[in-house]
Amino acid sequence: MHTEQTVIPGNWTSRFLNGAPESQEQLEAGVQLALQKLSDHFTSVDQPYSGATVSQLREQIRAESSFPVHGRSLEEAMKLIEPLLQHAVAVHHPKCAAHLHCPPLIPAIAAELLVGATNQSMDSWDQSPAATLLEQELVQWLCALFAYDCSVADGVFTSGGTQSNLMGLLYARDAFTARHWNWNVHQQGLHPDSHQLRILCSHTAHFTVRQSASLLGLGEAAVIPIQTDHTYRMCMNDLDLKLEEMARSGAIPFAIVATAGTTDFGAIDPIEEIARRTQNRGIWLHVDAAYGGALMLSEKHRHRLQGVEAADSITVDFHKLFYQPISCGAFLMKDRQHFRLNQIHADYLNPVEDEWSGIPNLVNKSLQTTRRFDALKLYLSLQVTGTSGMAEMIEHTMDMAGVAAREVEADPVFEWLHTPALNALTFRYRCQGNARLAREVSVSNELENAVNHQIPERLIHQGVAVIAQTKVGQKACLKLTLLNPLLTRQDVLELLDAIKSAGWNLEQQLERDIDSIHKREWINHS
Numbered sequence: 001m002h003t004e005q006t007v008i009p010g011n012w013t014s015r016f017l018n019g020a021p022e023s024q025e026q027l028e029a030g031v032q033l034a035l036q037k038l039s040d041h042f043t044s045v046d047q048p049y050s051g052a053t054v055s056q057l058r059e060q061i062r063a064e065s066s067f068p069v070h071g072r073s074l075e076e077a078m079k080l081i082e083p084l085l086q087h088a089v090a091v092h093h094p095k096c097a098a099h100l101h102c103p104p105l106i107p108a109i110a111a112e113l114l115v116g117a118t119n120q121s122m123d124s125w126d127q128s129p130a131a132t133l134l135e136q137e138l139v140q141w142l143c144a145l146f147a148y149d150c151s152v153a154d155g156v157f158t159s160g161g162t163q164s165n166l167m168g169l170l171y172a173r174d175a176f177t178a179r180h181w182n183w184n185v186h187q188q189g190l191h192p193d194s195h196q197l198r199i200l201c202s203h204t205a206h207f208t209v210r211q212s213a214s215l216l217g218l219g220e221a222a223v224i225p226i227q228t229d230h231t232y233r234m235c236m237n238d239l240d241l242k243l244e245e246m247a248r249s250g251a252i253p254f255a256i257v258a259t260a261g262t263t264d265f266g267a268i269d270p271i272e273e274i275a276r277r278t279q280n281r282g283i284w285l286h287v288d289a290a291y292g293g294a295l296m297l298s299e300k301h302r303h304r305l306q307g308v309e310a311a312d313s314i315t316v317d318f319h320k321l322f323y324q325p326i327s328c329g330a331f332l333m334k335d336r337q338h339f340r341l342n343q344i345h346a347d348y349l350n351p352v353e354d355e356w357s358g359i360p361n362l363v364n365k366s367l368q369t370t371r372r373f374d375a376l377k378l379y380l381s382l383q384v385t386g387t388s389g390m391a392e393m394i395e396h397t398m399d400m401a402g403v404a405a406r407e408v409e410a411d412p413v414f415e416w417l418h419t420p421a422l423n424a425l426t427f428r429y430r431c432q433g434n435a436r437l438a439r440e441v442s443v444s445n446e447l448e449n450a451v452n453h454q455i456p457e458r459l460i461h462q463g464v465a466v467i468a469q470t471k472v473g474q475k476a477c478l479k480l481t482l483l484n485p486l487l488t489r490q491d492v493l494e495l496l497d498a499i500k501s502a503g504w505n506l507e508q509q510l511e512r513d514i515d516s517i518h519k520r521e522w523i524n525h526s
Contacts, residue, residue, distance in 0.1 A: 048096040051463035094491035098468035108377040122371040123363035135375040147309035154336035156365040160329040161290030164315035172255035172284035201257035202234040232267040261292030266422030272307025294321035393485035429503040449476040
């Protein structure tokens, strides 16, 4: 008689979080180690970035990124992450002002530990029972915040604006195709006339509108850019002109994307006016409020989003002005019935019988299957700060953007481009009247473009500041995104002074470079 031997694996009890005493000890030790690393890091950081270059970082990380066969202690492993902390961008630093990249709230950081430790998967109810219901509560709160009718509206948490914008245009396309052509894209693929479909948005809208059109099989050429006015908002005259041109040409506008907070200018399109155009023509209105959606928390500023309740769908991000750790966003839909356009039932995950019995499986509304319980971060943050506390932080950053704008406008060293609608400020450094240098450069704008392009690089490699660059027409420009509630007026003044100093030094360097070129040419000629 053959007797099978039971193979007992190594003792892994202490490697996973469970109820065993040794597991609890390892958790406590691991958390304490991480907390000590963070404490050491944050108490020693005095600049927004170390200044290390790409090549320097790559060399250091490669040198320390061996992967052992038999492993090492957590203490030893933690030592290896020190360069990652040392060379991290300090998002809490007031001179870290490049992108829509916020310092996270402490309650949200604590929630990250709970999210990771419990590891709930938000696709099916049996993998995240309580978490599913809490996300649904938060989604209903969000729908009410944006003045939707909560009896018919719905939504789902997403990884951020890219996914939410894709979902908005996906449902716009499929709803239009079902309504006008009696065609199910989900089952039949693109309709033969889909090449006529068009999406309209301002030319300053987020690049994910074009990306979504490509992913949806319509191609980037399906996106029709609309001119903006002097405040960088979508121009209604040009929108009307484009709609008239489409009516004559046979092109079909099925969606308009209104941006509530453009990346460069924080501009908010006139949502209410756009909504009147969409409602009269049966066009889907998607509002990309990834940046500006948080204004709905502010009694002082929510009027800027007037008309948002008319949108068929809304993008809102929480890892921007809701101060959540990356990543955390949501997609909201005015009529939850549209979610059925892309539902798939899998017997092993979200069987149709669950729907009949009222069991909520959130995968029915999501493009993701496995998904984190990110709603917990926002929930804990709102519990601790309150909606009024969150609004105060947002309003403070907008006040600081106003301070920066006034300083830029009043300083002849800068070219002032716009009044900030949110807390993003785009402007330009002006070269300081070096006539000799200007003569050496074929076009003076090229000189200023070169200087403005190099200012952010110089500042980050000096560890002085992290700011962004962009282009307005043919002009290289600088951009400050002042999301940080810790920012003060003094910080703003120091940041602008650092930019002026870097610009002047770059001018001097260019003059020396030109002198050196002339000297070499004279020697060669002699």
